Amino acid sequence: MTGSTLDSSQAELIISAEEMGHQAHPDYRITGVLVFLVAEAMIFLGLFTAYLTFRAVAPVWPPEGTPERELLLPGINTAILIASSFVIHNADTAIKKNDVKGMRLWFGLTAAMGAVFLVGQLFEYFHLEFGLTTNLYASTFYVLTGFHGLHVTFGLLLILAVLWRSLKPDHYNSKHHFGIEAAEIYWHFVDVVWIVLFLLLYIL
Amino acid sequence: MTILTPLPDNTQPANLPPPANWRKYFSFSHDHKVIGIQYLVTSFFFYLIGGALAAAVRTELATPASDFVSPELYNSLFTLHGTVMIFLWIVPATAGFINYLVPLMIGARDMAFPRLNALAFWIIPPAGILLMASFFVTGGPAGAGWTSYPPLSTMSPKAGELIWILSVLLLGSSSILGAVNFVVTIWKMRHPKMGWNDMPLVCWASLATGVLILLSTPVLAGALILLSFDLIVGTAFFNPTGGGDPIVYQHMFWFYSHPAVYIMILPVFGMISEIIPVHARKPIFGYRAIAYSSLAICFLGLIVWAHHMFTSGTPPWLRMFFMFATMVIAVPTGIKVFSWVATLWGGKLNLNSALFFAMGFVSMFVIGGISGVMLAAVPFDIHVHDTYFVVAHFHYVLFGGSVFGLYAGIYHWFPKMTGRMMNETLGKIHFALTFIGFNLTFLPMHKLGLEGMNRRIAEYDPKYATINMICTIGTYLLAVSTFPFIINAVWSWIKGEKAVANPWSGLTLEWSTSSPPPEENFETEPVLLCHPYAYGKRPQVPPSGNLDPATSPLST
Numbered sequence A: 001m002t003g004s005t006l007d008s009s010q011a012e013l014i015i016s017a018e019e020m021g022h023q024a025h026p027d028y029r030i031t032g033v034l035v036f037l038v039a040e041a042m043i044f045l046g047l048f049t050a051y052l053t054f055r056a057v058a059p060v061w062p063p064e065g066t067p068e069r070e071l072l073l074p075g076i077n078t079a080i081l082i083a084s085s086f087v088i089h090n091a092d093t094a095i096k097k098n099d100v101k102g103m104r105l106w107f108g109l110t111a112a113m114g115a116v117f118l119v120g121q122l123f124e125y126f127h128l129e130f131g132l133t134t135n136l137y138a139s140t141f142y143v144l145t146g147f148h149g150l151h152v153t154f155g156l157l158l159i160l161a162v163l164w165r166s167l168k169p170d171h172y173n174s175k176h177h178f179g180i181e182a183a184e185i186y187w188h189f190v191d192v193v194w195i196v197l198f199l200l201l202y203i204l
Numbered sequence B: 001m002t003i004l005t006p007l008p009d010n011t012q013p014a015n016l017p018p019p020a021n022w023r024k025y026f027s028f029s030h031d032h033k034v035i036g037i038q039y040l041v042t043s044f045f046f047y048l049i050g051g052a053l054a055a056a057v058r059t060e061l062a063t064p065a066s067d068f069v070s071p072e073l074y075n076s077l078f079t080l081h082g083t084v085m086i087f088l089w090i091v092p093a094t095a096g097f098i099n100y101l102v103p104l105m106i107g108a109r110d111m112a113f114p115r116l117n118a119l120a121f122w123i124i125p126p127a128g129i130l131l132m133a134s135f136f137v138t139g140g141p142a143g144a145g146w147t148s149y150p151p152l153s154t155m156s157p158k159a160g161e162l163i164w165i166l167s168v169l170l171l172g173s174s175s176i177l178g179a180v181n182f183v184v185t186i187w188k189m190r191h192p193k194m195g196w197n198d199m200p201l202v203c204w205a206s207l208a209t210g211v212l213i214l215l216s217t218p219v220l221a222g223a224l225i226l227l228s229f230d231l232i233v234g235t236a237f238f239n240p241t242g243g244g245d246p247i248v249y250q251h252m253f254w255f256y257s258h259p260a261v262y263i264m265i266l267p268v269f270g271m272i273s274e275i276i277p278v279h280a281r282k283p284i285f286g287y288r289a290i291a292y293s294s295l296a297i298c299f300l301g302l303i304v305w306a307h308h309m310f311t312s313g314t315p316p317w318l319r320m321f322f323m324f325a326t327m328v329i330a331v332p333t334g335i336k337v338f339s340w341v342a343t344l345w346g347g348k349l350n351l352n353s354a355l356f357f358a359m360g361f362v363s364m365f366v367i368g369g370i371s372g373v374m375l376a377a378v379p380f381d382i383h384v385h386d387t388y389f390v391v392a393h394f395h396y397v398l399f400g401g402s403v404f405g406l407y408a409g410i411y412h413w414f415p416k417m418t419g420r421m422m423n424e425t426l427g428k429i430h431f432a433l434t435f436i437g438f439n440l441t442f443l444p445m446h447k448l449g450l451e452g453m454n455r456r457i458a459e460y461d462p463k464y465a466t467i468n469m470i471c472t473i474g475t476y477l478l479a480v481s482t483f484p485f486i487i488n489a490v491w492s493w494i495k496g497e498k499a500v501a502n503p504w505s506g507l508t509l510e511w512s513t514s515s516p517p518p519e520e521n522f523e524t525e526p527v528l529l530c531h532p533y534a535y536g537k538r539p540q541v542p543p544s545g546n547l548d549p550a551t552s553p554l555s556t
């Protein structure tokens, strides 16, 4: 680690500007999406923990007088959302084979399933016998599912944006498809959050 | 170990094109250097507002009676003072330094996501203006303290409180978007020859800061979302009469806000670790100890939050855990202080304004660290919680620590950022006034707290009057101390002596490019030849920064 090392290694350390300067750096956007999702996961984790604490502190949970919840509709909804995660994965496979049409098909199907989920969610909201301020369970129910619903909506918009962009010729191909990957990762994330949420709010 | 040193750079400042026009600082620029300066200037502007609010608070407290402003306005003044200082000054100012320094120091041309970076900055001015606008809504601004605990916050005037929540949510989002950039940039974009242990310490600290932001800020957002529902639609998340629990808010709030104190101090730790070796002309003592202790602080910082809640009915076994964990965190912190002192020890000190502020930082931060460990002891904290002792503690770490460190950073990197030197005489006057004013304001508060004076009150027992008067006089001195700095900064930026590329003979990569650096940072790809802190271990870098490979002693 003294002068001699310095001398001998110097030649190899010097990399000319032509060799490596002014190239576009590799694409780190997927890393960025994943890092951002850490933050997203933390906000849900915070809300879930708050929910569990409310629940642990309450003498009875859900508080007495909370109307029974129907499980059929949310169950179907959950199945649709989970299935959509498998559907959207096919789009990834398709685009890696340069199959833009196939990708569009799978993305379109995912978008439709997401929309059904959201409509189902709204339908449930209108038919529940408790409102936002009925009691603590009701409030957490609406805020948690609503916040998740916003994320589904955002994921849906991402998917639609990808579909819109895919209309441009060669916007996506087997090499360049960041948008598709990002939307897919986001969709999986939203799906996993829903599974936890479903377990917390409906099953446990 | 790889041996690294800056690329011999033969660009002379005089040959550079004149600094691009000032308009770029008002644009949606993607250049991390422009964004860094935008952060710094904007946050300094809010610092002045926060300072004015503090002066108003201290003016009220000059006398025991509540006679200067109404009690409601007093509440709003200290609430906005805390909010502005934390969310609009220290957090964005450190983000500014991280933005400016990290790509230069790791030899990158920009951050990983320049557009996202610009977006993160441009959220701040509207959020700040929004917060200030709450002075003009009915009921006035939020008045429940920067902590905004329910039920106090849900009972205060709704408009102001809502604006407060919105503004903090926006600033938190900005912080998260910034952190995504810090983490990915440091992780992925280091110079190909720069291993983890060759990184300048600012980068380690920024990485730890980024991770803390990503893990903790979202939880604050969660708390504020629930709080806003309580406030607007009358849910009862934090309202015991509806089955809710205000303690849950406190947990969520401190799960962010304890890490937040490290978000505000870690980047400054990093900056001090750069400044001290450069001006002491010695290798940093314990590079790895400093680097890894940042990671230790990052981890421990996430598991100590309930030391803010020792008097909130936290069960004794839990208090034991948090007391112990909090005291443990003083260890990595102490390691850093030890390393800085050891670096200074026997150094050939270049006693300029940057080093004065850095040494001011070390000494003042130690006092805050000691009072922190005192507060971590449950039996002691129960007595002084919510008194001026706590106020003294956090001002020693946040003002004596973060603000002194930020000033040190400005004096140190001003030549790089602007291409001009700052005036040393004014800098030393600034330091002397700040140091005296700061201690006059905050040292006596320890005594006030020990004698039982509560924080956040406008009216107090006359027996505290003398000490309070001293604190208020100190505050005015602090206000005055800002003028030499502002004059110095503005005047130097316009007319100061031209700076060479490497005025301090530093070894980190930012000094190997011109002052200010060109767009994309480096004219030619930087080359790493020695460790960033190898001072005195090899021929000195000439202060001209002109390290022509042909003539430089480095390239023999």
Ligand code: HEM
Pocket (backbone or CB within 6 Å): B147, B261, B262, B264, B265, B307, B308, B326, B327, B329, B330, B333, B368, B369, B370, B371, B372, B373, B374, B375, B376, B377, B381, B384, B385, B386, B390, B393, B394, B397, B398, B401, B402
């Ligand atoms: C040696 C490390 C430290 C320890 C052991 C420590 C301990 C504590 C404790 C126990 C409290 C709670 C006092 C109470 O409310 O009764 C506290 C408050 C506080 N500390 Fe520290 N601290 C340390 C370092 C820091 C640093 C580095 C910062 C900021 C840069 C900081 C900022 C604060 C703030 C802002 C508060 C008051 C928050 C409020 O109630 O408004 N502390 N500290």
Ligand SMILES: [Cu+2]
Pocket (backbone or CB within 6 Å): B257, B258, B261, B304, B305, B307, B308
């Ligand atoms: Cu703390």
